[in-house]
Amino acid sequence: MAANLQAPGYSPEPSIRELYQSVRARTLEIVAPLEIEDYVIQTAEFMSPPRWHIGHTSWFFETVLQKYQSGYQTYREDFLFFFNSYYEGFGPRIERPKRGTRSRPTVAETKTYRAHIDEQMVRFIEDVSLSDDADEILRIVRLGLEHEMQHQELLVYDIKHLLCDQFAAPMKPLPEASAEVTGMVEIQGGLFELGFESTGRDAGEPQAGMPALRGFAWDNEKPLHKVWLEDFQIDRALVSVGDYLDFMNDGGYQNFRWWHSAGWEKVNTEHWQAPLYWEQHDSEWMIRDFGGLHRAIDKTDEPVSHVSFLEASAYAKWAGKRLPTEAEWEKAATCSQPNSRQNFPWGAARPDESRANLFENGLWSVAPIGAFPGGQTAQGCHQMIGDVWEWTVSDYVPYPGFKTEFDEYNDKWFVGQKVLRGGSFATPQIHIRSTYRNFFYPHERWMIAGFRCAK
Ligand SMILES: [Fe+2]
Numbered sequence: 001m002a003a004n005l006q007a008p009g010y011s012p013e014p015s016i017r018e019l020y021q022s023v024r025a026r027t028l029e030i031v032a033p034l035e036i037e038d039y040v041i042q043t044a045e046f047m048s049p050p051r052w053h054i055g056h057t058s059w060f061f062e063t064v065l066q067k068y069q070s071g072y073q074t075y076r077e078d079f080l081f082f083f084n085s086y087y088e089g090f091g092p093r094i095e096r097p098k099r100g101t102r103s104r105p106t107v108a109e110t111k112t113y114r115a116h117i118d119e120q121m122v123r124f125i126e127d128v129s130l131s132d133d134a135d136e137i138l139r140i141v142r143l144g145l146e147h148e149m150q151h152q153e154l155l156v157y158d159i160k161h162l163l164c165d166q167f168a169a170p171m172k173p174l175p176e177a178s179a180e181v182t183g184m185v186e187i188q189g190g191l192f193e194l195g196f197e198s199t200g201r202d203a204g205e206p207q208a209g210m211p212a213l214r215g216f217a218w219d220n221e222k223p224l225h226k227v228w229l230e231d232f233q234i235d236r237a238l239v240s241v242g243d244y245l246d247f248m249n250d251g252g253y254q255n256f257r258w259w260h261s262a263g264w265e266k267v268n269t270e271h272w273q274a275p276l277y278w279e280q281h282d283s284e285w286m287i288r289d290f291g292g293l294h295r296a297i298d299k300t301d302e303p304v305s306h307v308s309f310l311e312a313s314a315y316a317k318w319a320g321k322r323l324p325t326e327a328e329w330e331k332a333a334t335c336s337q338p339n340s341r342q343n344f345p346w347g348a349a350r351p352d353e354s355r356a357n358l359f360e361n362g363l364w365s366v367a368p369i370g371a372f373p374g375g376q377t378a379q380g381c382h383q384m385i386g387d388v389w390e391w392t393v394s395d396y397v398p399y400p401g402f403k404t405e406f407d408e409y410n411d412k413w414f415v416g417q418k419v420l421r422g423g424s425f426a427t428p429q430i431h432i433r434s435t436y437r438n439f440f441y442p443h444e445r446w447m448i449a450g451f452r453c454a455k
Helices: 016-031 036-040 050-068 077-083 107-128 134-162 241-249 261-269 309-318 326-334
Strands: 184-187 190-194 225-229 232-235 278-281 284-289 292-295 389-395 418-421 438-440
Touching (some): 016 107, 016 134, 036 050, 050 077, 050 107, 050 134, 107 134, 184 326, 190 326, 232 326, 241 284, 241 309, 261 309, 309 389, 326 389, 326 418
Antiparallel strands (some): 184 232, 190 225, 278 284, 284 292, 389 418
């Protein structure tokens, strides 16, 4: 397929030092409303205490300093153990479920460590920018910043699990829906080029002195490769709370025939009756979020979230539909006409607050369906970027020709997980792409995940 590529409409890029400082500052902004006790509690094996996130993201940059800064002295050996996540190559580490079992290092010590790493890193970036291997090293710095943005999103999930409506999130008011979004669109099949194009369209133009700023993508989004798609239909809207209530009221959680075996087992052993953060009060379903406790029937026009792949699949079967593959999702999001392709559902311009509900919108919540008509695709699919990560039926496996670019980062997770697309209200604007492949286990639902169906 000859792609008819549009010129990227990028705005001027910040320098890597400016990017470093703004990303690092945002992590601290997210945790600012926490009280000291909140930083160290681990409320579930899958979440991490906020103190661990702010230390771990600094540890990540300390590994860069250890490797590339000659004469760098390790800050504290015990921090290497406490703040390593899962990297075998960086030595022993505390077991994940035990991150919340220690009161030391203290929050103050962790913040001092963070400030020390920042001081070192800013100087390092200035020095390295003039060196011959600047491209390679600054690419690792950029990767560290993308890693930090992933942890910013995880912090939002984890703070929600820890405190939910007790957290004083700096929430802005929700926008109103300005378009009615119903039905499905027909997408023509054929050969489709899936993934990130390392040159041309996706990469942008290199900038002197600012390598690695444009065209960042994870190794798991590459290489671009051809896949065959049959004609398909995909929902214009995300599945809403109202849609999902219909499924529940029709006995969705009581009827084995909609469920995969693994899902039915969860329904029975963990007594699932509704998405995570839904509570029943006097036989009425309520949803708790950062804004408080709300009647589900007052939220029927919002995308459903905190559902697992197993629940999304059960809903789709009940509705006589299915989940899209990731290639179908990407084609719907990026192809405005059969032989053209663009970076985002709306075109080439980067996400902004008028097009998608991402972290910068400051909603700390999903937005009503139809609240971002400026972000729809030419064929009328809304909110493909932002609001909720969308489950696909695709297994998280390497694309043909995959080459790892950073050991143990993405490649070690290529088994047993499902791909999600599109970003959520906790994803930073600069972090998301239409080719971005997020991944979680099919039963997980503490992250901000929803879905739309295909046929
Ligand atoms: Fe990490």
